[in-house]
Amino acid sequence: MKAVVLAAGKGRRLWPLTENRPKPMIPVANRPILEHVIDALDGAAVDEVILVVGSNRERIQNYFQDGQDWELDISYVVQEQQLGTGHALLQAEAQIGDSFIAMNGDRIIDAALIERVWDRHQETGDPVLSVTRVEEPSRYGVVELDGEMVSSLEEKPLPQLTTSEYINTGVYAFEPDIFAAIRQTEGTGEQALTDTLTRYIDDQRLRAVTYRGMWLDVSEPWDLLEMNDSLIAYEGPSGTDPARVDDSAVVAEAAIVGEGVSVHPQAAVLRGVTLGDNVSVGPGVVLENAVILSDVTLKAGAVVTDCIVGANTTIGPNTTVEGGSTDVVLNERVYHDVTFGGLLGDNVDVGGNVTITPGSIVGNDAHIGSAALVSGRIDDSTHVERG
Amino acid sequence: MCGITGYIGTEPAGRIVHQGLKNLEYRGYDSAGIALAGETVSVYKTEGEVDELPVPAQNDVACGIGHTRWSTHGEPTETNAHPHTDCSGDVAVVHNGIIENYEELKAALRDQHIFKSDTDTEVIPHLIENHLADDVSLLTAVQRTTAQLEGSFAIAVTAAGHDGVVVAREDSPLLVGHGENATFIGSDATAFIEHTDQVTYLESGDIARLTREDIEIYNAGEPVTREIETLEWDAEAAGKSGYEHYMLKEIHEQPRALRQAISGRIDELATSVDLDIDLPAEYLRSIEEIQIVACGTSYHAGLYAKELLEAHAGVRVTVHIASEYEFGGDRDPWRTMVVAITQSGETADTLSALRNAKRAGARTLAVTNTLGSTVTRDADDTVFIRAGPEIGVAATKTFVSQVATATLLTVHLGQVRQSITSQTTTELLESLRDLPGAVQQILDREATIKDAAETYADSESFFYIGRQAGYPVALxxxxxxxxxxxxxxxxxAAGELKHGPLALVTPETPVIALLTNASAAEKTLNNVNEVESRGAPVIGVTSDPAATSHVDTTFDIPECGPLEPVVANVALQLFAYYVADAKDRAIDKPRNLAKSVTVE
Known part of the structure; x- marks a missing residue:
């Protein structure tokens, strides 16, 4: 069975991490989100995956190649411009001759979800989507049900306008006739897949299966820390290469360590930490609840808590990301009391004795001079000096 | 060089052999051909690429051989394409290598045999035809034939009415793949890697009779056994994964290749390296000179290695173009180590230089990308660069991995010889560790390089200048x-401009200047001024914001210590790629070139 996975979206809310990589390639528990998706597809007996890729597609292609490591046949189609999910799916039309699974590449789910959607589609021949309950449904596509049939589908409705707790998980099973339906959908600019599904709803053909398993979505940066922490617990720790960890350093059970990592004397890598490949953890560094991407250098005495650190970033000696809860303003919205020490982009050069206050977001290639105090949002390539 | 493939099994052989040729196309693509052998032998040939050769429609034959050719003797025409046959058309032969005595053999055969092509190969089927007339087995006929041949060769032979395929190897590479109910033949494992990872490397002088389930190997007439080995590479790594060209895919694989090159070899805590070199420390301490032999891109990696080794390993280094190499100058072979750098491990010029050094009595070290390749057997010890398969004819990731490996070797030798300071060790190892991330940043800035490439694509000529480690990168x-x-x-070399080449510089010839760390950028800036005053546009590759005011276009690269010129090289790989792409060139298969050259 074939699956089309939409992985062309840019995911602007996770700036600056999504400047250099598509959202599905952001690592959680040291593996890209998309790899968790591919694993679920593999577990559901999918044998051929068509990835719809767009901006920064090289990152996806380099990582997954032709799928041999997953014993899957992986091929790529390119969505040159971001013209909506319907348009993205349409790019795969030439590869599809029969019923297939379509899903998003940036949400982590279980194989069971895919199997249930597929089975129901096989039993009925109708298009099927799946729904799950979440705390804040109005952040997603809210689905109203009449028995098993979908009676409405509304993207991010005002909370007062809906009573349903069900949201669309973004996993579908379709017949190839979906492509004609997408083309016939009148669009204003973007072709959203959900607009096309409204037609099926009008014909009373769109079915939903309800699902209570794992469904993890990263909308805001701090979601990444939470997802990382829960997946480490779920998947268990990876083996650490003992030769690269000094005897006097501590690496917690609930931490994942990539290849070629060095942990110097007296360093502590505590709960909820993942270290990407080729990371150097200097003497006396303390890390807790942190996602550290590949090629990062943490110099002596740095303390990094509740924080995401982009690839190839250097954090100077005795620099502190203090962590903890704070109110964060992001994209014109205030989020109260989130645990978020900060997010540093790729290739950031942070000097010694810098303090990064909770909720800070630092753009790619920024330079933070020694002893600076950082707060709020710092743009790409900015130079910040102690003032 | 050429590529050989073959299949003996149960499926229609035409399709499988054709696919094998596609996989081997990087070894040569002037012409291609297939012979299918059952009760009769049918030959299909074409001039040009493998794509021009239709998959044989014949579905009832499960035994075949194929060949993709890169011309050495005779033009790339359909007539000269392999397989070649005897007068009866019952014996078909594919061949990689050169038969040195073919002219005498041909003269002797000419009275009784009709020659159709200009190739050296064609003498082989006619010789076999003569021996088969004595009513011997195909194996015996091939044994008698190879005894008459001088030169280097890998051949595969089929004949009507004879079961299976007989292969023979003399220097040129050849290996056998063992599948379920099938046996495969390839010049390298790429030919059949999607079918099996179980292989037997034949050795020089081996002649083997292959059937669907069996392999009998003889050397000097005696039966021998050769081990079956499991390949570590898989077919996945040889696909294009959505990229337009292998070259672009391989450029993008560099951060990963570099992490592999250093993975497990650096102990950051102890600031030491482990290259798994068996050459004894006393020997490494005693050597007075390292001679590096290599060709093409590997030669440039050798020049970079010289910069590092002379500065930090306290040893005199000379770098030799392999085809020009002689062990001479009254050197002491006991105090000379010869390092052969070859991506494929099969480069004939480099192998021949290595053998020359061995005959003189020097110890040898191979630096290669290919497990099981000839150089790994010929040299006393081998260090692998671990870049993964490289298919694009233009080497990219193997260059950066060769330099990374040379850096590790420098630290190792420096420590053994006690010539490197701990500060320099730390600096080199940090630079190595920073390299993957720095290269990734170049890839993230691809768009600006592409724009510049399109701007300059129509220039008359391009000159690259650099000093110190920037010089090999310029080359x-x-x-x-x-x-x-x-x-x-x-x-x-930037300083050489004023001694001649400056006469070539005009407003139509952009000059690309390496203004990085470890390349004496301040001095090169003087040369930039020289060319600018002749009106030439200058592209500066630099991590120093101050240098940008001296140049017309800047390729801004991240700082990366002594290996910064390697980062600059990646930017210039992309520049070359996009200049060629703007001109719609056949980037993975440039005209007249082949990936690894197994002829001298």
């Missing part, structure tokens, strides 16, 4: 451009 970057864009490009 390598110029080679990349000329290989794939067919533009005239030259690399010069």
């Amino acid at each position: 390598e970057s110029a080679l990349k451009l000329k290989e794939i864009s067919y533009d005239h490009a030259e690399g010069f």
Whole structure:
């Protein structure tokens, strides 16, 4: 069975991490989100995956190649411009001759979800989507049900306008006739897949299966820390290469360590930490609840808590990301009391004795001079000096 | 060089052999052909690429051999394409290598045999025809034939009415793949890697009779056994994964290749390296000179290695173009180590230089990308660069991995010889560790390089200048451009410009200047001024914001210590790629070139 996975979206809310990589390639528990998706597809007996890729597609292609490591046949189609999910799916039309699974590449789910959607589609021949309950449904596509049939589908409705707790998980099973339906959908600019599904709803053909398993979505940066922490617990720790960890350093059970990592004397890598490949953890560094991407250098005495650190970033000696809860303003919205020490982009050069206050977001290639105090949002390539 | 493949099994052989040729196409693509052998032998040939050769429609034959050719003797025509047959058309032969005595053999055969082609190969089927007339087995006929041949060869032979295929190897590479109910033949494992990872490497002098389930190997007439080995590479790594060209895919694989090159070899805590070199420490301490032998891109990596080794390993280093190499000058072979750098491990010029050094009594070390390749057997010890398979004819990731490996070797030798300071060790190892991330940043800035490439694509000539470690990178970057864009490009030591090449500089010839760390950028800036006053546009590759005011276009690269010129090379690989792409060149298969050259 074939699956089309939409992985062309840019995911602007996770700036600056999504400047250099598509959202599905952001690592959680040291593996890209998309790899968790591919694993679920593999577990559901999918044998051929068509990835719809767009901006920064090289990152996806380099990582997954032709799928041999997953014993899957992986091929790529390119969505040159971001013209909506319907348009993205349409790019795969030439590869599809029969019923297939379509899903998003940036949400982590279980194989069971895919199997249930597929089975129901096989039993009925109708298009099927799946729904799950979440705390804040109005952040997603809210689905109203009449028995098993979908009676409405509304993207991010005002909370007062809906009573349903069900949201669309973004996993579908379709017949190839979906492509004609997408083309016939009148669009204003973007072709959203959900607009096309409204037609099926009008014909009373769109079915939903309800699902209570794992469904993890990263909308805001701090979601990444939470997802990382829960997946480490779920998947268990990876083996650490003992030769690269000094005897006097501590690496917690609930931490994942990539290849070629060095942990110097007296360093502590505590709960909820993942270290990407080729990371150097200097003497006396303390890390807790942190996602550290590949090629990062943490110099002596740095303390990094509740924080995401982009690839190839250097954090100077005795620099502190203090962590903890704070109110964060992001994209014109205030989020109260989130645990978020900060997010540093790729290739950031942070000097010694810098303090990064909770909720800070630092753009790619920024330079933070020694002893600076950082707060709020710092743009790409900015130079910040102690003032 | 050429590529050989073959299949003996149960499926229609035409399709499988054809696919094998596609996989081997990087070894040569002037012409291609297939012979299918059952009760009769049918031959299908074409001039040009494998794609021009239709998959044989014949579905009832499960035994076949194929060949993709890169011309050495005779033009790339359909007549000269392999397989070659005897007068009866019952014996078909594919051949990689050169038969040195073919003219005498041909003269002797000419009275009784009709020759159709200009190739050296064609003598082989006619010789076999003569021996088969004595009513011997195909194996015996091939044994008798190879005894008459001089030169280097890998051949595969089928004959009507004889079961299976007989292969023979003398220097040129050849291996056998063992599948379920099938046996495969390849010049390298790429030919059949999607079918099996179980292989037997034949050794020089081996002649083997292959059937669907069996392999009998003879050497000097005696039966021998050769081990079956499991390949570590898989077919996945040889696909294009959505990229337009292998070259672009391989450029993008560099951060990963570099992490592999250093993975497990650096102990950051102890600031030491482990290269798994068996050469004894006493020997490494005693050597007075290292001679590096290599060709093409590997030669440039050798020049970079010289910069590092002379500065930090306290040893005199000379770098030799392999085809020009002789062990001479009254050197003491006991105090000379010869290092052969070859991506494929099969480069004939390099192997021949290595053998020359061995005969003189020097110890040898191979630096290669290919497990099980000839150089790994010939040299006393081997260090692998671990870049993964490289298919694009223009070498990219293997260059950076060769330099990374040379850096590790420098630290190792420096420590053994106690010539390197701990500060320099830390600096080199940090630079190595920073390299993957720095290269990734170049890839993230691809769009700006592409824009510049399109701006300058129509220039008359391109000159690359650099000093110190920037000099080999200037040579390598110029080679990349000329290989794939067919533009005239030259690399010069920056100081040499005023001694001649400056006469070539005009407003139509952009000059690309390496203004990085470890390349004496301040001095090169003087040379930038020289060319600018002749009106030439200058592209500066630099991590120093101050340098940008001296140049017209800047390729801004991240700081990366002594290996910063390697980062610059990646930017210039992309520049070459996009200049060639703007001209719509056949980037993975540049005209007249082949991936690894197994003829001298």
